[in-house]
Amino acid sequence: MGHGYAKSAVDIACWDALGRAVGLPVCDLLGGRVSERFPLYFAVPLASPSEMTEYVRVRRTEGIHRFQLKVGADPYEDTERTRGVVEATGPEDVVVVDANGGWRLQDAVVAARALDGLDRVFLEQPCATLEECLIVRQRTTLPMVLDECIRDVHSLLRAYEARALEAFNLKISKVGGLSQAKLMRDLAIALGLKVTIEDTWGGDIVTAAVSHLAASTPTDALFTVSFMNDWTNEHIAGHVPRSEKGFGAAPPAPGLGIDVDTDALGKPILSVAT
Numbered sequence: 001m002g003h004g005y006a007k008s009a010v011d012i013a014c015w016d017a018l019g020r021a022v023g024l025p026v027c028d029l030l031g032g033r034v035s036e037r038f039p040l041y042f043a044v045p046l047a048s049p050s051e052m053t054e055y056v057r058v059r060r061t062e063g064i065h066r067f068q069l070k071v072g073a074d075p076y077e078d079t080e081r082t083r084g085v086v087e088a089t090g091p092e093d094v095v096v097v098d099a100n101g102g103w104r105l106q107d108a109v110v111a112a113r114a115l116d117g118l119d120r121v122f123l124e125q126p127c128a129t130l131e132e133c134l135i136v137r138q139r140t141t142l143p144m145v146l147d148e149c150i151r152d153v154h155s156l157l158r159a160y161e162a163r164a165l166e167a168f169n170l171k172i173s174k175v176g177g178l179s180q181a182k183l184m185r186d187l188a189i190a191l192g193l194k195v196t197i198e199d200t201w202g203g204d205i206v207t208a209a210v211s212h213l214a215a216s217t218p219t220d221a222l223f224t225v226s227f228m229n230d231w232t233n234e235h236i237a238g239h240v241p242r243s244e245k246g247f248g249a250a251p252p253a254p255g256l257g258i259d260v261d262t263d264a265l266g267k268p269i270l271s272v273a274t
Contacts, residue, residue, distance in 0.1 A: 005174070009173075011180075012177055015179075015209075026255060026256055027215040027216040030216040033215050035217070035222070036215075036249060037249040038225050038247065039066055040224065040230075041064075041226055044069045044070060049081045050084070052084065056085050056089065060089065060093070063245030066224045067085065067095050070098060072099035075108070076110070078099075079114040089120070093120060094122070094224065096123075096124050101126070103126050105127055109136055112140035115142060116142060123143070125148050134162055134164050145165065145168060145223070146165045146167075150170075151174060151175070153184060160193065167196065173199050185197070185213065197214045197222070197226075202232075203229045204238070204240060204260075205258065210228070211225075211249065229241075
């Protein structure tokens with residue numbers, strides 16, 4: 001029961017093996033490659049309002065136009081951070097204000113009311129629980145993205161039935177692998193929701209899995225994507241796939257489309273004879 005993070009690695013490996021066996025990239029097996037490339041977002045670390053605004057200005061020159069601002073501290077300072085970033089961006093940019101469930105309910109309500117009416121701003125997981133997020137939602141017109149409280153099909157349906165969200169973050173390892181992620185992705189499409197496709201962390205292998213699920217997601221249902229290997233120093237598959245000017249793509253080769261340097265992984269802790 002449970003342990004989705006551990007099962008995710010095995011599940012992804014099975015999809016890779018199937019793709020290699022039939023000579024198809026994983027995205028073809030997940031519904032077909034519908035996007036040759038897709039927009040990526042960059043997380044903006046929590047810092048002073050001026051530092052966060054400058055960080056966004058620099059990233060925009062690199063082609064990034066989707067930003068996830070880390071907030072969850074003092075709601076008045078968080079409002080200043082957000083307003084500074086919005087003023088530094090343009091109509092082609094998206095700003096997601098992500099508290100990672102870190103605001104207490106009162107602070108979340110203060111922040112939501114202060115941010116209400118800002119253009120191109122989405123509010124993500126203001127509080128830890130769905131019930132608290134619903135209270136915040138009743139006090140703002142900002143579109144809501146949920147993350148930490150969406151763990152499986154049941155929690156997704158519960159949030160949808162409560163009219164709690166317009167989008168959610170689909171993290172592959174959190175739901176147990178590509179099999180469950182595909183199910184939740186397809187459910188989101190049927191419900192009219194948008195998805196951000198990413199994972200909790202990882203390098204080249206995780207990024208490859210993310211890229212194939214994203215490439216097989218209809219563009220009108222895909223909110224944004226994150227490539228985890230943009231944030232790591234070590235690359236065990238040659239830094240493939242790699243982001244380019246704010247966009248990503250799924251490798252075209254069979255399976256995950258990457259070649260892992262097994263020597264870089266060190267000595268195996270388990271070997272299974274086939």
